[in-house]
Amino acid sequence: MNNIVLIGMPGVGKSTIGVILAKELGYRFVDSDLLIQEQEKRLLKEIIAAEGVDGFLEVENRVNASINVVRSVIATGGSVVYGKEAMEHLRRGGTIVYLKCSFEMLEKRLGDLKGRGVVLKDGQTLRDIYEERSILYEKYADIVVEEKGGIEETLKLVVREISLREGKKA
Numbered sequence: 001m002n003n004i005v006l007i008g009m010p011g012v013g014k015s016t017i018g019v020i021l022a023k024e025l026g027y028r029f030v031d032s033d034l035l036i037q038e039q040e041k042r043l044l045k046e047i048i049a050a051e052g053v054d055g056f057l058e059v060e061n062r063v064n065a066s067i068n069v070v071r072s073v074i075a076t077g078g079s080v081v082y083g084k085e086a087m088e089h090l091r092r093g094g095t096i097v098y099l100k101c102s103f104e105m106l107e108k109r110l111g112d113l114k115g116r117g118v119v120l121k122d123g124q125t126l127r128d129i130y131e132e133r134s135i136l137y138e139k140y141a142d143i144v145v146e147e148k149g150g151i152e153e154t155l156k157l158v159v160r161e162i163s164l165r166e167g168k169k170a
Contacts, residue, residue: 003027003072003094004162007137009130010078010118011109012099012147017155018075024159028072032080036063044077053121057082065089078129079119081136091140095165097158098141103130105147 004021006014015031022029033044040047040059048056061083067074067090074094080086090096101109107126110118120129138144143161147154 002070003074003090004158005074005076005090005094005096006099007076007081007096007140008078008099009101009106009133009137011106012101013151013154014075014099016151017099017158018073020151020155021158022073024155025073026071028069030067030069030072030074032060032064032067032074032076035067036060036077039063048119053119056119061086067093069093077119078133081133081140082119087140091142095142095162096140097143097145097161098137099147099154099158100134100137100144101147103127106130 004025004027006018006021008014015033018031019029021027036047036059037043042050044056047059051059057079060077060079064076064080064083064086065088070093072094074090076090080090087096103126110126118129143158143165145154145157145161
């Protein structure tokens with residue numbers, strides 16, 4: 001098995017679940033938002049403030065398209081799906097798992113969107129990006145895991161779905 005790439009809205013638990021999943025599988029853990037900050041030597045919100053949304057998306061696409069790891073769980077930023085090159089690169093290197101969360105649950109989890117470094121164009125609401133991105137997440141996903149409970153329950157579902165997929169490949 002190669003990489004597991006977690007995609008989904010901000011606040012669905014990609015990083016949290018990714019760390020635990022990596023431990024469980026004996027994989028490395030890579031957080032693409034941290035890679036972006038490392039390479040750019042700035043926080044995500046600073047990049048967005050300086051470069052604008054489109055500039056940030058270019059940086060995010062470039063960094064994600066250059067991730068070169070094996071046997072890793074990669075937690076991506078919520079806006080990664082806007083980068084065609086990045087998504088094609090990530091798909092070639094592994095299985096894309098979409099952590100899907102209801103809008104209502106997401107709204108409860110997320111506080112200050114700008115403070116979190118969430119990519120919002122002027123006038124966009126959380127509902128707008130949820131509806132816009134959901135289509136892209138579905139498009140790129142090899143596996144969709146519907147979050148209904150807590151982290152442990154979601155983790156079990158992810159592990160089960162990956163195992164089922166691996167079993168079909170064998």
